[in-house]
Amino acid sequence: MAESIYLKKENKISEINSAEQCLLALSDQEKEEVLKSSVEVDFQKGETIIKKGFVASSIIYLKQGLAKLDIEIDGKPATVGLIPEKSFVGIICTFANRNLNFSSVALEKSRVVLIDIQVLEKLIRQNGDFAFLLIKHMSWLTNQIVHHITRYSHKNIDGSLSILLLDFAAVYKSDIFTLPVKRKEMANIIGYSKESVINTLSKFKRDGLIEMAGREVKILNREMMQHISDLG
Amino acid sequence: MAESIYLKKENKISEINSAEQCLLALSDQEKEEVLKSSVEVDFQKGETIIKKGFVASSIIYLKQGLAKLDIEIDGKPATVGLIPEKSFVGIICTFANRNLNFSSVALEKSRVVLIDIQVLEKLIRQNGDFAFLLIKHMSWLTNQIVHHITRYSHKNIDGSLSILLLDFAAVYKSDIFTLPVKRKEMANIIGYSKESVINTLSKFKRDGLIEMAGREVKILNREMMQHISDLG
DNA sequence: CCTAAACGATGTAATTTTGCATCTTTTTTG
DNA sequence: CAAAAAAGATGCAAAATTACATCGTTTAGG
Numbered sequence: 001m002a003e004s005i006y007l008k009k010e011n012k013i014s015e016i017n018s019a020e021q022c023l024l025a026l027s028d029q030e031k032e033e034v035l036k037s038s039v040e041v042d043f044q045k046g047e048t049i050i051k052k053g054f055v056a057s058s059i060i061y062l063k064q065g066l067a068k069l070d071i072e073i074d075g076k077p078a079t080v081g082l083i084p085e086k087s088f089v090g091i092i093c094t095f096a097n098r099n100l101n102f103s104s105v106a107l108e109k110s111r112v113v114l115i116d117i118q119v120l121e122k123l124i125r126q127n128g129d130f131a132f133l134l135i136k137h138m139s140w141l142t143n144q145i146v147h148h149i150t151r152y153s154h155k156n157i158d159g160s161l162s163i164l165l166l167d168f169a170a171v172y173k174s175d176i177f178t179l180p181v182k183r184k185e186m187a188n189i190i191g192y193s194k195e196s197v198i199n200t201l202s203k204f205k206r207d208g209l210i211e212m213a214g215r216e217v218k219i220l221n222r223e224m225m226q227h228i229s230d231l232g
Numbered sequence: 233m234a235e236s237i238y239l240k241k242e243n244k245i246s247e248i249n250s251a252e253q254c255l256l257a258l259s260d261q262e263k264e265e266v267l268k269s270s271v272e273v274d275f276q277k278g279e280t281i282i283k284k285g286f287v288a289s290s291i292i293y294l295k296q297g298l299a300k301l302d303i304e305i306d307g308k309p310a311t312v313g314l315i316p317e318k319s320f321v322g323i324i325c326t327f328a329n330r331n332l333n334f335s336s337v338a339l340e341k342s343r344v345v346l347i348d349i350q351v352l353e354k355l356i357r358q359n360g361d362f363a364f365l366l367i368k369h370m371s372w373l374t375n376q377i378v379h380h381i382t383r384y385s386h387k388n389i390d391g392s393l394s395i396l397l398l399d400f401a402a403v404y405k406s407d408i409f410t411l412p413v414k415r416k417e418m419a420n421i422i423g424y425s426k427e428s429v430i431n432t433l434s435k436f437k438r439d440g441l442i443e444m445a446g447r448e449v450k451i452l453n454r455e456m457m458q459h460i461s462d463l464g
Numbered sequence: 465c466c467t468a469a470a471c472g473a474t475g476t477a478a479t480t481t482t483g484c485a486t487c488t489t490t491t492t493t494g
Numbered sequence: 495c496a497a498a499a500a501a502g503a504t505g506c507a508a509a510a511t512t513a514c515a516t517c518g519t520t521t522a523g524g
Contacts, residue, residue, distance in 0.1 A: 016328070071378070071379060071382060073379075073382055073383050073386050073387075074383070074462045074463070076386070078386050080378055080382060091371075092375065092378070093371060093374065093375040093378075094371065095367050095368045095371035095372075096248070096368055096371035096372035096374075096375050097372075097375065101379075121364060124360060124363055124364045124367060125360030125361060125363070125364055126360055127360075128357030128358055128359075128360065128363065129357060131356055131357070131360065131363035131367070132353060132356045132363070134367065135356060135363070135366065135370065136327045138324075138367065138370055138371070138374070139323075139324060139325060139327035139328035139370070140327075140329075142324040142325065142328075142370070142374045142377075143325040143328050143329065143333065145378060146303070146312055146324070146325075146377060146378070147305075149378065149381050149382060149385070150303060150305055150310050150385075151305050151306070152385070153384070153385030153423050154305050154308070154423050155305075156481090157480080157481075182500095182501065182502085183501075183502065184501080191385050192482090193481070193482055193483080194501095194502090195481085195482065195483070195484090195503095195504095196480090196481060196482070198502065198503065198504085199481090199503085199504085201502095214489090214490080214502085229306075230306045231306070388510075389510080389511075414470090414471065415471075415472065415473095416471085424511075424512090425511070425512055425513080426471095426472090426512095427473095427474095427511085427512065427513075427514095428510090428511060428512070430472065430473060430474085431474085433473095434473070434474080446472085446519095446520085
């Protein structure tokens with residue numbers, strides 16, 4: 001009996017790592033409200049989903065596809081991270097600023113749901129369970145992002161690039177994939193120069209870690225790659 | 233008339249950059265509840281406020297002093313940022329994980345308020361205005377942190393170190409201050425080696441940017457410093 | 465109060481990363 | 495379809511960063 005209470009408590013603070021879980025707290029009527037105020041939009045690979053400076057009138061949910069989140073550091077673009085499907089795009093920032101200070105570009109053909117921010121605000125105010133789940137989710141997300149950015153930035157280029165390649169493999173759920181970004185964009189993600197990315201990819205190829213032709217990548221030695229990302 | 237509505241709307245999404253603003257949404261009774269469930273604790277400079285791996289039973293509010301927030305990257309410590317007084321310590325992560333995955337150390341004599349997480353959870357559920365303000369605040373905070381970390385990591389050491397020194401000056405609201413951290417810790421914050429920090433500080437001294445003796449720092453040329461942090 | 469340990473400074477060598485020049489390949493566009 | 499533009503490779507020199515060794519100074523603990 002005591003144990004069941006303990007488990008219940010445990011569950012209360014457990015991770016909310018999927019955006020969809022938040023919606024479970026909504027009543028049928030509330031779900032309907034969200035649906036009604038939402039619009040689905042498709043983006044081609046390379047299209048801009050949100051642009052820095054625009055007014056935040058929607059929360060953006062990436063239903064299908066892949067996107068990246070960019071910010072500007074003293075005028076130069078820096079990529080904060082990849083947004084996998086079934087997650088919010090920049091939700092961590094959207095509530096704070098009326099004018100968005102980040103951009104997002106589709107890296108694959110993507111389908112996006114625009115949810116009216118006013119409706120979401122109303123639901124947060126009226127449905128406490130939803131609000132709490134959202135807070136937990138945002139908390140989890142921030143945690144992920146902070147760890148991720150910091151991990152990239154405290155590594156040498158071999159380590160950073162290994163992490164990035166493994167990240168892509170995770171997104172595509174396969175060790176064979178097509179890079180959705182150019183070398184320069186990879187450089188922006190990990191914070192190194194374009195040339196360093198190119199050179200290191202060549203080195204990985206020479207060392208038999210990967211096979212590569214253009215943007216086609218095959219990870220040959222996942223263990224070694226993991227090892228490099230840990231130690232680098 | 234139309235304009236006043238516009239202003240009202242504008243205000244709804246305006247920034248919540250102070251933790252205290254969140255509490256304004258609480259009723260007197262709710263405030264009382266928070267107070268009752270809270271404990272104030274003092275920490276000496278260098279003392280650990282929270283330790284990675286511990287169970288999150290409280291949200292930590294830094295009432296007075298200065299702290300830093302650390303995470304671990306593949307076993308090595310990395311500092312995510314400085315926590316100025318009158319802000320939450322790690323609130324962005326605390327809701328997500330039962331077991332904390334960050335640590336915090338007091339950099340100055342500090343006074344901390346521990347707020348029971350269950351009470352806060354209850355208030356989020358029952359008070360929609362509070363929940364929304366908290367979401368906005370967390371959103372703003374995450375935004376700050378992400379920009380800040382990324383800014384450090386996309387700069388050369390001159391740039392990073394200038395940012396850090398200006399950060400300290402902002403914390404102490406003066407261009408003359410005593411560094412609350414050792415060189416190695418500064419290195420952990422900006423993601424460079426201890427030696428690089430030491431060498432660059434010496435260079436700044438030689439170049440007449442700063443005066444320095446031990447941990448006493450005086451910024452002599454703030455404009456140039458700003459310039460270096462922008463361009464580096 | 466003294467000793468050992470940690471911190472900080474400096475110089476140098478080794479390593480890493482960048483920037484440039486050049487060339488090939490791929491993509492875009494008229 | 496061809497020309498132009500952008501992306502990707504490669505090698506090399508320059509610049510930035512780290513790592514190591516050493517030494518003076520400060521701090522912490524017995």
